[in-house]
Amino acid sequence: MKADLVIRNARVVSHVGEFHGGVAVSDGRVAAIGADAALPAGTREIDADGRALLPGVIDPHCHLGVNYPYDEDMRDQTAAAASGGITTVLLYIRNLEASYLPFYEDRRAVGEENVHVDFGFHFGIQREEHIHEIPRIVEATGVRSFKLYFGYEHGNPVGIVPANDGWVYATMRAAAAISGGIVSVHCENTGIAVWLKQELIATGRQDLGAYTESRPAFCEVETVQRMIFLAEQTGCPLYVLHTTAAGAPPLAALARARGVDVTVETCPHYLTRSCYDEDLDMRAKISPPLRDRTEVEGLWEAIFSDQIGTIGSDHVPFFPKEGKDLWKEKPGAVSFPWELPLMITEGVQRRGLPLSKLVEMNSLGPAKRFGLHPRKGELRPGADADMVLVDLETEREVVHEGKGTCIYEGMKLKGWPVLTVARGRVVFEDGAVDPEAAGAGRCVTRPSEVPA
Ligand SMILES: [Zn+2]
Structure with missing residues (x-):
């Protein structure tokens, strides 16, 4: 069966280390994580091009x-x-x-x-x-x-x-x-x-x-x-x-x-x-x-x-x-x-x-x-498919538009997010946030999440 989304050819980083491969996502959750060859086909496939x-x-x-x-x-x-x-x-x-x-x-x-x-x-x-x-x-x-x-x-x-x-x-x-x-x-x-x-x-x-x-x-x-x-x-x-x-x-x-x-x-x-x-x-x-x-x-x-x-x-x-x-x-x-x-x-x-x-x-x-693990915080099968793909080579100055005070304007930073996936959905790519994703997030502090 096809996964909804598969990201391959990535430097997959966890809190303990890293490997080359990717992550498959179905129904908003991580379906598989591992070497590219071990991942199922996806309805949408993304080549990470070696990024983190x-x-x-x-x-x-x-x-x-x-x-x-x-x-x-x-x-x-x-x-x-x-x-x-x-x-x-x-x-x-x-x-x-x-x-x-x-x-x-x-x-x-x-x-x-x-x-x-x-x-x-x-x-x-x-x-x-x-x-x-x-x-x-x-x-x-x-x-x-x-x-x-x-x-x-x-x-x-x-x-x-x-x-x-x-x-x-x-x-x-x-x-x-x-x-x-x-x-x-x-x-x-x-x-x-x-x-x-x-x-x-x-x-x-x-x-x-x-x-x-x-x-x-x-x-x-x-x-x-x-x-x-x-x-x-x-x-x-x-x-x-x-x-x-x-x-x-x-x-x-x-x-x-x-x-x-x-x-x-x-x-x-x-x-x-x-x-x-x-x-x-x-x-x-x-x-x-x-x-x-x-x-x-x-x-x-x-x-x-x-x-x-x-x-x-x-x-x-x-x-x-x-x-x-x-x-x-x-x-x-x-x-x-x-x-x-x-x-x-x-x-x-x-x-x-x-x-x-x-x-x-x-x-x-x-x-x-804050009690969100193992549902969040780690890419493993069954966890929410929350991920960010980072280009460590991209260098760009901070430009602030929108509300609030930014204390970093003009600073040159190296290493920027290029793709964000929240609950299996691509919410940010090609420099833009998907406006259709407004309302897609959920509240994680709810009575059903409290352990008995
Ligand atoms: Zn505060």
Whole structure:
């Protein structure tokens, strides 16, 4: 019997290694993987011409529908994701109502009408009621991942309700009681950051470095340490988001060695850009901030020491930034289309990072951490046919069109996605996203996915 789609003559890369051959797809799933001669014929056949075929990127960290309408973001931003080889996006999403249940139903339905790739949710704890609702949320929505925010003062311009240690403790205690339950924390010491911010504002500085200096790396390391301690006390798995400080991953590694289940995420911007880069100004404000080159290189060392579990984009399309007041500017940038080229250019090409290691952080790591494995994260028979074909030789400058702030414009990157397959469907090829694919993706956080 013919497969729906067969990709041959590829350098097939997994988290453990690579071989020459391809993948056959039927009904949206991997039907076979192996040497070209061992694959069945396909209704559609693609010659990869020796290019690298990777499992689709699972971006565990993005924010959609924050400034622009949710339905619109789910449509055009997941198209941008598809163009970057991302086949699943997990949204950190917040709801200020007392219950998450109606919110989930709406966001899931509107998402499924619009998305080009699969998506799922982590829920932000924004009220005490949310903590009490956790068992019910898990049962009714399948969402088992909850986020708490430090580093944001009350009345912050993003509208985030900050956590306290009581909220963290209670959320961890509830999540620890759930199979697959996990808590993410934005780690920055709020009190120190608020104090230093006042000092820096008084200097009149408006440069990007002033924002960074108002919340130094030790603010992050301190809170990471405290969250690890609470995770250890409660037995709750901990996800340390968007790590900027080179001092944080070794702490997590030590904790793991004594049995604490903690995963460290970092983002392409913290691995490629510094707050002192001359082409950047206050519009490159990101939360937590870009750091100096010493921290950047320290994070790469952490990657090469296996201390980083996942790469997240923290992609957030805000309205155009004003560039008027550093302290009032909203923090955040977009990066879906360039995440993979950035990691290939700076990691694989420049620093000799094995592609298999990139696959581990981009696909397997997030899939395992958030309960999507073995359905996702690895190309094996029965798994969702999510893949990206990458041309490692193509060199191109970053050009940004569309929403949000891009902090990579003009950078020359080498290694770009040329074809993206999501659930067996070609959603990106010849430089264009298939507009017909809007609505083809599915929500992966649903009650039926929760193990009994
Ligand atoms: Zn974020």
